[in-house]
Amino acid sequence: MVLPIDYPTLRVIWWGLLGVLLIGFALTDGFDMGVAALLPFVARTEDERRATINTIGATWEGNQVWFILGGGAIFAAWPFVYAVSFSGFYLAMFVVLAAMILRPVGFKYRSKRPNPLWRAFWDWALFTGGFVPVLVFGVAVGNVLQGAPFRLDGDLRSTYTGSFLGLFTPFTLISGLLSVSMLVLHGACWLGVKAERGPIVDRARRFGSIAGLASLVLFAVGGLIVAKGHLGFRLEGVIDPAGPSNPMRALTVSAPGAWLDNYGRYPVMLLAPTLGFVGAVVALLGLWRRSEPLALAGSSTSTAGVIATVGLSMFPFILPSSIDPGSSLTVWNASSSQLTLFVMLIATAIFLPIILLYTAWVYRVLWGRTSTAALRTNPDLY
Amino acid sequence: MDSIVIDLSRLQFALTALYHFLFVPLTIGLSVLLLIMESIYVMTGRPIWRTTTRFWGTLFGINFVLGVATGITMEFQFGMNWSYYSHYVGDIFGAPLAIEGLMAFFLEATFVGLMFFGWGKLSKGGHLFSTAMVALGTNLSALWILVANGWMQNPVGAAFNPDTMRMEVVDFEAVLFNPVAQAKFVHTVSAGYVIASLFVLGVSSFYLLKGRWQGVAKRSFVVAAAFGLAASLSAVVLGDESGYALTDNQKMKLAALEAMWRTEPAPAGLTAFGIPSVADRKTHFEVKIPFVLGLIATRSVNKPVEGIFELVAVAQDRIESGVQAYDALQAVKANPKDPVARGRFELHSRDLGYGLLLKRYVADPRQASPAQISRAAWDTVPNVPVMFWLFRVMAGVGFAMIALFAGAFVLATRRNFDVRWFLWIAVLAMPLPWIATESGWALSEIGRQPWAVEGVLPTFLGASSLSVAQLLTTIVVFTLFYGALAVVEVGLILRTIKKGPFAEQDLFGPHTDSVAEPARASL
Numbered sequence: 001m002v003l004p005i006d007y008p009t010l011r012v013i014w015w016g017l018l019g020v021l022l023i024g025f026a027l028t029d030g031f032d033m034g035v036a037a038l039l040p041f042v043a044r045t046e047d048e049r050r051a052t053i054n055t056i057g058a059t060w061e062g063n064q065v066w067f068i069l070g071g072g073a074i075f076a077a078w079p080f081v082y083a084v085s086f087s088g089f090y091l092a093m094f095v096v097l098a099a100m101i102l103r104p105v106g107f108k109y110r111s112k113r114p115n116p117l118w119r120a121f122w123d124w125a126l127f128t129g130g131f132v133p134v135l136v137f138g139v140a141v142g143n144v145l146q147g148a149p150f151r152l153d154g155d156l157r158s159t160y161t162g163s164f165l166g167l168f169t170p171f172t173l174i175s176g177l178l179s180v181s182m183l184v185l186h187g188a189c190w191l192g193v194k195a196e197r198g199p200i201v202d203r204a205r206r207f208g209s210i211a212g213l214a215s216l217v218l219f220a221v222g223g224l225i226v227a228k229g230h231l232g233f234r235l236e237g238v239i240d241p242a243g244p245s246n247p248m249r250a251l252t253v254s255a256p257g258a259w260l261d262n263y264g265r266y267p268v269m270l271l272a273p274t275l276g277f278v279g280a281v282v283a284l285l286g287l288w289r290r291s292e293p294l295a296l297a298g299s300s301t302s303t304a305g306v307i308a309t310v311g312l313s314m315f316p317f318i319l320p321s322s323i324d325p326g327s328s329l330t331v332w333n334a335s336s337s338q339l340t341l342f343v344m345l346i347a348t349a350i351f352l353p354i355i356l357l358y359t360a361w362v363y364r365v366l367w368g369r370t371s372t373a374a375l376r377t378n379p380d381l382y
Numbered sequence: 383m384d385s386i387v388i389d390l391s392r393l394q395f396a397l398t399a400l401y402h403f404l405f406v407p408l409t410i411g412l413s414v415l416l417l418i419m420e421s422i423y424v425m426t427g428r429p430i431w432r433t434t435t436r437f438w439g440t441l442f443g444i445n446f447v448l449g450v451a452t453g454i455t456m457e458f459q460f461g462m463n464w465s466y467y468s469h470y471v472g473d474i475f476g477a478p479l480a481i482e483g484l485m486a487f488f489l490e491a492t493f494v495g496l497m498f499f500g501w502g503k504l505s506k507g508g509h510l511f512s513t514a515m516v517a518l519g520t521n522l523s524a525l526w527i528l529v530a531n532g533w534m535q536n537p538v539g540a541a542f543n544p545d546t547m548r549m550e551v552v553d554f555e556a557v558l559f560n561p562v563a564q565a566k567f568v569h570t571v572s573a574g575y576v577i578a579s580l581f582v583l584g585v586s587s588f589y590l591l592k593g594r595w596q597g598v599a600k601r602s603f604v605v606a607a608a609f610g611l612a613a614s615l616s617a618v619v620l621g622d623e624s625g626y627a628l629t630d631n632q633k634m635k636l637a638a639l640e641a642m643w644r645t646e647p648a649p650a651g652l653t654a655f656g657i658p659s660v661a662d663r664k665t666h667f668e669v670k671i672p673f674v675l676g677l678i679a680t681r682s683v684n685k686p687v688e689g690i691f692e693l694v695a696v697a698q699d700r701i702e703s704g705v706q707a708y709d710a711l712q713a714v715k716a717n718p719k720d721p722v723a724r725g726r727f728e729l730h731s732r733d734l735g736y737g738l739l740l741k742r743y744v745a746d747p748r749q750a751s752p753a754q755i756s757r758a759a760w761d762t763v764p765n766v767p768v769m770f771w772l773f774r775v776m777a778g779v780g781f782a783m784i785a786l787f788a789g790a791f792v793l794a795t796r797r798n799f800d801v802r803w804f805l806w807i808a809v810l811a812m813p814l815p816w817i818a819t820e821s822g823w824a825l826s827e828i829g830r831q832p833w834a835v836e837g838v839l840p841t842f843l844g845a846s847s848l849s850v851a852q853l854l855t856t857i858v859v860f861t862l863f864y865g866a867l868a869v870v871e872v873g874l875i876l877r878t879i880k881k882g883p884f885a886e887q888d889l890f891g892p893h894t895d896s897v898a899e900p901a902r903a904s905l
Contacts, residue, residue: 058499061450062492069483071457076480079472079548086461086468087846093462094856098863100454104447105867112444112874154715156547157466159847244545336473337543337550344477351484355492358515362492365503380499 003342008241008332010341014077015318015331017348019311021073023304025066026183030303032060034187036103036130037180039123042191042203047372049123050111050382054370055194057107057382062359064103076344080156080247080334081318088150088160089140092167096133103129111382130187131180138179141310142172145231145259147322152247161323171229174222181214182306185283186299192292196371205287208295212284219276219306226313232258233320233328241332252320252328259313269312275305390853391463391845394860396827398455400820401864405449407819410524410571411578411613412442413490413517418605420513424506434598435513436501437883438582443498444874448867450491455860463853467834467844473550474540474557475530482526490519524574525567532563534835535826536632542731542838544714544724549838562632565620566826572617573822576783577815579610583790584812585879587805598883600799607790614783621780631762631836634697635829637690638764639773640675641665644689649676658767663690665770690763697736698759700837704737706730708747735838742842764831772821772828779818786811 005013035056043049056063075082086093102125110122146169149162188208195201225231234255243249263269279302286295314320318334321327335341375381416439423431457479460468468475493515500509533540539556540549551557583606589599637643641658642650643665651670658665675687707730713723739758740747750758789804799805830836834844878885 058495059492061495062488064450064454065483065487065491068454068457068487069480071461072476072480072483075460075468075472075476077476079469079476082461082472082476083465083468083846086458087463087465087848090462090846090848090852091855093458094859097455097458098859101451101863101867104451105870108443108447109870109874112877155466156469157847158469244543246546336476337546339551339554340473340477343551343554344480347477347481347484351481351488355484355488359488359492362496365496365500365508378502380501 003338005342005345006242007338007341010338010345011241011331011335013345014335014341015311015315017345018074018078018318019308021066021070022311023307025063025070026303026307027186027300028063029060029066030134030183031186031190032056032063032103033130033134034183034185035190036126036187037134037184038187038191038204038207039130040127041207042188042200044199046116046119047375048200049119050375051195051370051372052191052200053107053110053126054375054381055191058366059363060103060107062362064100067100073344073348077336077341078318078329078334079336080245080329084150084152084158084160084329085140085144085148085319087158088148088162089143089167090160091164092136092140096136099129099132099136101129102126107382134180134183135176138176139167139172141179142169142175143167144319145175145226145310145314146171147233147254147320147328149323150321150327151324152327154248156246156248158327171222171225171231174218174225178215178218178222178306181211181218182280182299182303184208184211185215185280186296186303189283189287189292189296189299192287193296194369196369198372201292205290208287209284212280212287212299215280215302215306216277219273219280223273226259227257230254230256232256232260233317234258234261235316235328235330236325239332243332245333245335245337247329247333248326250326250328250330250333252317252325254322262312262315272305272308272312275301276309277302277305279303279305384850385842386850387848387853388842388845390850390857391848392841394463394853394857395459396824397857397864398452398459398860399827400823401868402449402452402456403819403823404816404868405445405452406524407570407574407577407816408445408581409442409449410520410574411576412438412445412581413513413520414575415578415582415605415609416442417510417513417517418609419602420510422605424510430597430601433883434601437598438602439497440878441581441585441875444871444878446494448871451867452864463846463848464834464844465846467839469548470839470844471533471537471540471549471835473548474533474537477551477554477557478526478530478533482523482530486519486523486526488519490516490523493519521571524571528566528570529558529560529563531826532560532566533557534833535566535830536560536562537835537838540838542734544711544727545718549835568620569617570819570822572613572620573815573819575613576610576617576787577819579606579613579787580783580808580812580815582606583610583787584809587808588879589882590799591802591805591809595882595884596799603790603799604794607787607794610783611787611791614780614787618777618780618784621777631830631833633688634690634693634762635764635769637688637693638766638829639769639825640687641766641770642675642687642689643691645686645692646689648686649683650687651675653770656770658770660766690766694759694763697762698755700733700736701739701755701758703730704733704735705740705747705750706737707732707734708737733837735833735835735840738843739832739840742840761832764829769825769829772825776818776821776825779814779821782811783815783818 035052039049039052043052106122106126106129110119150158150160152158185208188204188211191204192201232255233252236251236253239250279298283295283298283302286298316331317328318331319329416435419431419435423435493512496512497516500512538560539551539553541552543550582602586599586603589595640653641656643663651672652674654669654671656665656668676683707727710723710727710730713720714727737747739761740750740754743754744750793801793804832840834841
């Protein structure tokens, strides 16, 4: 069957869609996690905690689907990446799952009993469900930039030789902390638009300012390490973008500084890191000037810019192997078949706009700040 | 690969999937019951139906979150624990999972927020629409996950690609309209409706026995009785045996759950009772009902239902052909441009999976002895006694459910809610459909063994290269964690049932439209 879109184009589109999904996840579930991570700090009384939780209470569930869909879409479009990364980062992934399981139950179960100990327990469960995954995601991205210690055998079975503690290096920790500060900033900005003006928003502004400054510093330091450190890989030999998805047919070399290659070739890509910085500055300005929508726009831009920076720096790599030059996963060798990519693109083109449409409608229905007064009159609130 | 790693990986998958599957069927069924109840509210405008809907909605919510929470694990576990499987069939298997997210999960998860928080913000119709979208989303998610599972049972529309060393889609329509998947969808969703109906019926019966909240209880009883009767009939009559005549493994599954060792002349009889013995390869003390199995399995009176011995002989032939495929594949790997080797591979590629079965005994299937081939052929027989008894438990509960809901339906049509012994049966029977659905899951997945994907990839080749320590860590933590969540969940459900449908009035004072329980109000 001849498909209307050629294989290399489909691969690049799906690489882009992977970025769209990650950014969608970070922008929506990101503020849920940021708010959850801020919960013990911005809310001091039971009413404040309930008010804080209810800023995300009705929408976190839909937002979390970005995470689930991310898993499904990587499976469908990049089965190699799905197979190698999740089995390789096994225990880290397990920690993420365990922490994320705490969220649905935390939201729902917390309000079911008035006992303060019960509620305090679920408060910390929600904090864990926000903070831990965000930290681990950042550390994971750091590891992807470093390259992961895995190799494929002749049957393309993957073996991972690293350990759980080996995931934590100075660079990956910086990456993890950047992820935390970026999404805490985003969560603080969300509280700014969604919580009732008062002590919660004031505290969120303070923590958000610290997180925003930290984001700027960590993003700069991370960039410096990428430029001057020992990171980076290059593909060698003839590359066939339409070739079969078989990583063994390409060779990779470790090349310090290679993650900057793309910016030299296509200077327009510098837009991504620029947005990463500018967005954070705008968010800080918004927080300081009490212009909450501006702050949220800034934190969203910054988050999207930082994630795009990682993807663009590595293109065409998705998951380089640090120990075997014949195992690195790239856009050209780790995708599904052309037919699957095409069918999935059709499905995405139909359903993604519909999803965005009804999600927007739901946010409109639920528009407005959650007031403390409503906690006493509305039996539906958590 | 280490066989302990395989066994632990299977154990973890079974634990997490069976646990997930405790909550999901109730979600699927309750979402539809909520839609029915709320529709009645919108049509009649009677506040009691609003109270009824909101009450079951509260229980739905407690159950729903645990389904969501445990579903997070399922989405990633293929990659974590079944890495080679994910690579080998991801080109086909990943797509329904992704479409499930796009089409179903977003729908249910986005609208469930409005369903819970939108009562005061939406019109009646707007809220009903949200409830309908939640029901649609949960049911669609069942469709897509069963398209994925159906493909593991009957891998249509795909072929092995020697260049990428994996299965790839050749016909998407075939994957989508896989008859095994369709049969499974109807059967599984019906079973979910039965679980939810009995949940509602049982709790309502409990209220009727205690003389509490009769207005809500009677109305819920009636809805559950009618819906449950239709659902239990559908679950039993449209069982997924309809797909069992299709492939060698499906035939083997049928032969195993019937403990039918030898092919019988058509139409085959159904074994009502017997003691299957693996050692003797025969079933003792058989009691047979003539013709019935042939009718169910082949939908005909003249087609035979094949027995285990005959199917093992077929498997042995396919293993021998699979060795040819494996040999040709090695030649293709050495020289991808060799047309002779490619031609030979095409000829036997359908049986490659059977050749791989030998990897349990020899690293290179080409070195296998005739004895090893024979052992591998007998490996294609799943655990017969386990299958035999699981099936009887599941089917037995199915028939009991039809009887129970028929009784409830008769009582409901006569407006007779005082038959105490029947109400007690309805309360005590509540765990039964869960036993049936868990048995059904086990039947389906144990029956698929030794395959992860029937005829394509043996289970023991699919696992990730993990260490025993890693697996033990996750199994122990999952077990403790899930166990604790189950205790909390059951506690909260009992608490909510005890508080009853008017609990929120204690907290917030009388609601304008549910002031008093209008016990005399008719439907």
